[in-house]
Amino acid sequence: MxxxxxxxxxxxxxxxxxxxxxxxxxxxxxxxxxxxxxxxxxxxxxxxxxxxxxxxxxxxxxxxxxxxxxxxxxxxxxxxxxxxxxxxxxxxxxxxxxxxxxxxxxxxxxxxxxxxxxxxxxxxxxxxxxxxxxxxxxxxxxxxxxxxxxxxxxxxxxxxxxxxxTPDKERPVWLHHGSSISHGSNATSPSTTWPALAASLGGVELTNLGFGGGALLDPFTARVMRDSRADLISVKIGINVVNADLMRLRAFTPAVHGFLDTVREGHPTTPLLVVSAIYCPIQEDTPGPLAFDFESLGAGELRFRATGDPAERAVGKLTLTVIRDELARVVAQRSVDDPNLYYLDGRELYGEEDFAELPLPDEVHPDAATHRLIGERFAGIAFGEGGPLSAKRP
Incomplete structure (x- = not known):
């Protein structure tokens, strides 16, 4: 000393x-x-x-x-x-x-x-x-x-x-918004959340607007993104909208358009990647709301369960499957006039086969090994050569 x-x-x-x-x-x-x-x-x-x-x-x-x-x-x-x-x-x-x-x-x-x-x-x-x-x-x-x-x-x-x-303009700034998984739930340390790992591998400066329970298409979040410095942008949408049982499909679609419209007001041509939720079995086809599993809590374990009725999808209740389909459709529609807008199915970052090998400990959030897996895959897909957030996009 x-x-x-x-x-x-x-x-x-x-x-x-x-x-x-x-x-x-x-x-x-x-x-x-x-x-x-x-x-x-x-x-x-x-x-x-x-x-x-x-x-x-x-x-x-x-x-x-x-x-x-x-x-x-x-x-x-x-x-x-x-x-x-x-x-x-x-x-x-x-x-x-x-x-x-x-x-x-x-x-x-x-x-x-x-x-x-x-x-x-x-x-x-x-x-x-x-x-x-x-x-x-x-x-x-x-x-x-x-x-x-x-x-x-x-x-x-x-x-x-x-x-x-240290000069703050040495690397591109990546602005990311997402849910508790982007926030870092169950990661063991701050530099090993999946966005931090992806930023390190991708050679970019991270601004993380991942909020546990807070990726709900809030207009003020979109305005913050609009007004923030960003060379690359991604928004991860889905799990919170489902597990909060926040809105129906009728409201979800215009909310996505409005969110993207607002971001584009400040970043009209910046590469923007829309990412859907990773694989989460309890909410793939079952709507929210999400609830604590108090039986598991009584046994000293923290787990969650989906409480909705799958039949309610017919009246517009949202599931991850419904949201992925709608996000893909919205991005395809908008990208005709917005060539710098891209879509990534979150199951490419963590899918059904990954769940079999690396299950979600509480049914929703990944563990440390899965954060690393997601970070490495995102870096390869998004920041790799030819990727939507790479310097050498198609």
Whole structure:
């Protein structure tokens, strides 16, 4: 450990922060947000409010010769009595794009949620520190990826050598919107969610608007995408619309058109890939809403079940099969006048055969190995030569 007298207090500002729309100054630090304040003001869903404050894809990026780095943070952790404990959020430190360290902060606030009633109790806790030592003694790019699964306030950054911002225009920016799977549910760390892995393999800068439970074709999300910097765009649509039982087919189709219209107002010719849901047996042909399987919870397992009636598809209730067919039709219709619009069936990323080998542990979300599989496949299909988001598109 170097002499503490050599440590430098590094101001945390926008020049070091990637992947966030903005930040909020709190009593103890800076809270990154993935939706700007005006969009948050239009949201009334506490699930989305939680999800957007969890910094999936958000990282501190800088160049330095420092061999030691410390970051003081205030995590907010959620406890669900009766359910399996949620893993603490992990901070990943990358050196020149390669994982060089991981750390979990102690302390932090807790929110205890009763799954049966939805009531919550908030208890404040102390600031914690994550420390990384033994980094290479040379000039290098350092990235600290913040936990994808817990709200994290940034309090202070210290290094034992000066820090310079890294230019933010070295790689194309990939703007992605999706559900909890894109958010990173069940991934083991923030740099190993499937979008983070795909971005690394594809050589692009990720802005992740994957929101657990929040890929619902919200107009304010489309406007955020419209106004965001993006060289490449993808939107993954389907699972949340089904499991929230949010709308019927009559409303879904114009909502998709409206979402794409809004994105195109800001990015009229940017490559835009529409991706449908990965294979999910419980909702392939059964509508939502999705519910906790309380019998499994009683046995200490977290699992979900679909509660809809397949017969209700006849009156417009949505399933993943219905949505995939409609997304393919909408993209085919629009691409006549929009040659930079593409469609990808999510089952090419994870399909029925994959489920047999790598089942979804809770019936909805992939495990760590499946996140890697999806990330590798997306990178090959989308960013590979000739792919819809590649530099050498057909």
């Amino acid at each position: 170097p002499d503490r007298n050599d440590w430098i207090a590094v101001p945390i500002g926008p020049d070091l922060l990637r992947g966030a729309a903005e930040w909020e100054r709190t009593e103890r630090g800076l809270l990154p947000h993935r939706l700007p304040a005006w969009a948050r003001a239009q949201n009334t869903d506490p699930q989305l409010a939680m999800a957007e404050s969890q910094p999936s894809g958000v990282r501190l990026v800088f160049r330095t010769e420092a061999t030691s780095v410390e970051l003081d943070v205030l995590p907010t952790r959620r406890i669900y009595p009766g359910a399996p404990p949620r893993p603490d959020g992990v901070h990943d430190l990358l050196v020149d794009g390669h994982l060089a360290g991981q750390a979990v902060a102690t302390g932090g606030d807790t929110i205890t949620v009763d799954l049966a009633t939805g009531t919550a109790e908030h208890r404040p806790g102390p600031v914690g520190t994550v420390a990384f030592d033994g980094l290479p003694a040379r000039t290098k790019n350092v990235e600290i990826w913040l936990p994808h699964n817990e709200t994290t306030e940034l309090v202070a950054l210290r290094t034992n050598a000066p820090v310079q911002p």
